[in-house]
Amino acid sequence: MELEAAKMIGAGLAAIALAGVGVGMGTIFGSYLSAAIRNPSAAQKQFPTLLLGFALTEAIGLFALVIALLILFAF
Amino acid sequence: MATNPMHQFEVHRIGPSLSINGIDVSFTNSSLFMLISSILIITFFMIGTRKVNIIPDKIQLINEIVFNFISKMISETAGPKAKPYFPFILTIFLFILTLNMIGLLPYAFTVTSQIIITFFLAVVIFIGVTVVGFAKNGIGFLKIFAPSGVPIFLFPIIVAIEIISFLSRPVSLSVRLFANMLAGHTMLKVFGGFVVSLGIIGGWLPLSFSVALTALEILVAFLQAYVFAVLSCIYLNDALNMHH
Numbered sequence: 146m147e148l149e150a151a152k153m154i155g156a157g158l159a160a161i162a163l164a165g166v167g168v169g170m171g172t173i174f175g176s177y178l179s180a181a182i183r184n185p186s187a188a189q190k191q192f193p194t195l196l197l198g199f200a201l202t203e204a205i206g207l208f209a210l211v212i213a214l215l216i217l218f219a220f
Numbered sequence: 221m222a223t224n225p226m227h228q229f230e231v232h233r234i235g236p237s238l239s240i241n242g243i244d245v246s247f248t249n250s251s252l253f254m255l256i257s258s259i260l261i262i263t264f265f266m267i268g269t270r271k272v273n274i275i276p277d278k279i280q281l282i283n284e285i286v287f288n289f290i291s292k293m294i295s296e297t298a299g300p301k302a303k304p305y306f307p308f309i310l311t312i313f314l315f316i317l318t319l320n321m322i323g324l325l326p327y328a329f330t331v332t333s334q335i336i337i338t339f340f341l342a343v344v345i346f347i348g349v350t351v352v353g354f355a356k357n358g359i360g361f362l363k364i365f366a367p368s369g370v371p372i373f374l375f376p377i378i379v380a381i382e383i384i385s386f387l388s389r390p391v392s393l394s395v396r397l398f399a400n401m402l403a404g405h406t407m408l409k410v411f412g413g414f415v416v417s418l419g420i421i422g423g424w425l426p427l428s429f430s431v432a433l434t435a436l437e438i439l440v441a442f443l444q445a446y447v448f449a450v451l452s453c454i455y456l457n458d459a460l461n462m463h464h
Binding site for chain 2: 193196197199200201203204207208210211
């Protein structure tokens with residue numbers, strides 16, 4: 146197989162990691178929502194933790210992007 | 221005429237070409253925007269503290285909001301022992317925030333989209349936290365690799381995993397900021413190219429998406445600066461408050 150085709154396939158496979166990121170995002174916001182509806186007064190205090198969890202999960206998706214770009218353009 | 225969306229990340233020289241011992245140290249557009257950000261932050265705080273009132277007026281109020289935000293974050297994540305590190309964390313937060321935000325202006329260069337810049341910031345934090353950890357705890361700092369309550373047969377593999385995750389901290393810290401900025405700004409330029417190429421008839425669709433994307437990028441700029449600062453405080457907490 147030519148190198149160009151293998152690179153394309155590699156970059157496509159790297160995008161599979163986004164499935165995990167999707168599950169993680171849904172879990173974070175889902176559990177924050179269900180806990181916030183039970184205890185609305187305590188929910189405001191945990192909002193920064195929610196933002197931190199969102200950003201950390203988002204970072205995993207971006208690591209997958211970096212791997213895809215590395216495979217496509219750097220090797 | 222669709223220009224390359226990666227063209228915005230090129231670093232080029234402004235002014236004369238200077239070099240020390242063969243290393244190129246000339247002034248670049250990257251240096252220019254770091255200088256602009258620093259001057260902006262310093263001016264903002266100087267105006268706010270020119271005449272300090274007990275009841276703050278407008279600029280001083282924003283200064284105090286920023287100050288309290290970071291102060292509260294440090295005391296919540298790292299406790300009172302991290303008080304001496306407050307100026308450092310405030311500088312890191314404000315610098316990254318301003319660099320991210322300025323990059324959103326048209327024709328501006330996003331300094332934090334260069335991996336070397338974010339890598340250097342992350343390595344400074346990593347080495348700083350490690351040095352602080354060894355200074356405050358001596359050789360007992362190595363106990364963070366051995367969490368309490370681990371059964372004895374799992375011990376070697378847990379220590380190995382902890383060491384690997386400790387060493388991946390600068391990598392994840394730098395790549396998180398770098399990839400967020402790179403991906404966001406690339407998407408902005410790609411959709412901008414779509415607006416131009418679809419013209420008057422179909423151009424409203426990518427334009428409305430570009431507006432929404434720019435709003436998202438402003439949120440991401442603030443969020444990434446906040447996450448960098450919070451994670452630095454969490455690593456500092458690991459080093460300062462070690463009672464396993």
